[in-house]
Amino acid sequence: MNKYLEQLVLLSKIDQEIDSFNPKIENINKSLRDAENKINKLSVQLSDLDSDIKDIENQKIQNNAHIAEFSAKIKELSKKSGAVKTEKEANALKIEEDIAKEQLDAANDEIIRLDKILESKENFKKELLEEKAKEEKNIDGIKKDVNSQMEILEKERMDIYNKKTKLVGDINQKVLSFYEKVRKWAKNTAVVAVKKQACYGCFMKIYDKTYLAVIKGEEIVTCPHCGRILYKEQDKKS
8 A cells, every 4th residue: 555545544544533522522511411401491490480470479469459349348238238228128238248258258269279379389499499409509510520521532632633733744735635625525434445346435346447456555546436535454355
């Protein structure tokens, strides 16, 4: 295998290593994103809960106003009952008073119902606040762990970048330009091995003449089907 081809094979492997860091970084940050999403979800739940609680409290205010109104009406009707002169007037006042008492009872029952709902909402809010505080405490530890892992990963990545920088400095610029041109569309399969007389980029069988040229490794050979740079792996059967 000639010098330029050896360099391209090595460069391709280094580029593959560099690109492999993206999913590693993504995986490391996932735990942090999950924790942040959980806290955001809890914040939304708490906000919705506060709206519900405010709405219930407004309903209680309205019902308390009705209770005051119905109580005042009952007192007023009670005073009027002492001044009635006929049975018909007494019956009318009795009916009106009974209706007012029913309305008062309904308003009191509604207050009791709202208080139970409010208590349930307040208890749930307390649970959510405790859970959020716990998650916020945990996220500090997650951030430290993520930063620690990222430091190690960044050091590894810089070591590989340094290898690439040194290698690129030694490669013929025309050869490097050609490699980068192929890599633009082939990504990490710009340079591929030939196995069983097939290009392991497009998996098409290559012609005998091309295959022989790849085996010799005296020049840079591309796949006649896809245009990827081909090489023959050393000490392996094709």
